[in-house]
Amino acid sequence: MSATPPPMDQQPATLEQALAAARARGVTAPLFKPQPSWAELENDGRVKCLGWGLMVYLPALAVYWMIVFGGYSVMPQVWLADIAMLLLSYAFMSLNAYFVQAKLNEYELSDSGAWKVCVGALLLNPVFIGGLVSLSVFLRARGIKRTLEARVERKL
Numbered sequence: 001m002s003a004t005p006p007p008m009d010q011q012p013a014t015l016e017q018a019l020a021a022a023r024a025r026g027v028t029a030p031l032f033k034p035q036p037s038w039a040e041l042e043n044d045g046r047v048k049c050l051g052w053g054l055m056v057y058l059p060a061l062a063v064y065w066m067i068v069f070g071g072y073s074v075m076p077q078v079w080l081a082d083i084a085m086l087l088l089s090y091a092f093m094s095l096n097a098y099f100v101q102a103k104l105n106e107y108e109l110s111d112s113g114a115w116k117v118c119v120g121a122l123l124l125n126p127v128f129i130g131g132l133v134s135l136s137v138f139l140r141a142r143g144i145k146r147t148l149e150a151r152v153e154r155k156l
Helices: 015-024 044-070 076-106 115-123 131-155
Strands: none
Touching: 044 076, 044 131, 076 115, 076 131, 115 131
16 A cells, blocks of 8 residues: 655655655654664773773883983893894784774764774884874773763663
8 A cells, every 4th residue: 555645835744745745855763773772882891902902002111212212231132032022012902902893883873984003003103102093992992881881771
């Protein structure tokens, strides 16, 4: 049964006529994508790995700057171990930050693309401000986690 739209000067009598009139004028309903819960994202492990990576990266960065500007004379093995720890934790953090950001983009919970994490990791030096990219992804993911968990608790 097809509802025909009423003439423009007459009010629709039924919901079907109102919908037909709206469609005739080109009005469409918005599409709402339901927001997932934090558990549905399956992102908790990556965020924890990102946090552990930050816990290794930040002390290694502090030791690096203490050696460079503090004037400490250290053995070459300590210097190389610190550089290796700094670079490995930076690569680990950048990889986890990419996966976290990609999952947030997949569910439209974040506007910035995951490719920006890769570009930031490649262009920014791990010794200067490169860790800020992973830190910002970590903090954003924690904020989104709190928001989604609070929304689920309000529903209960």
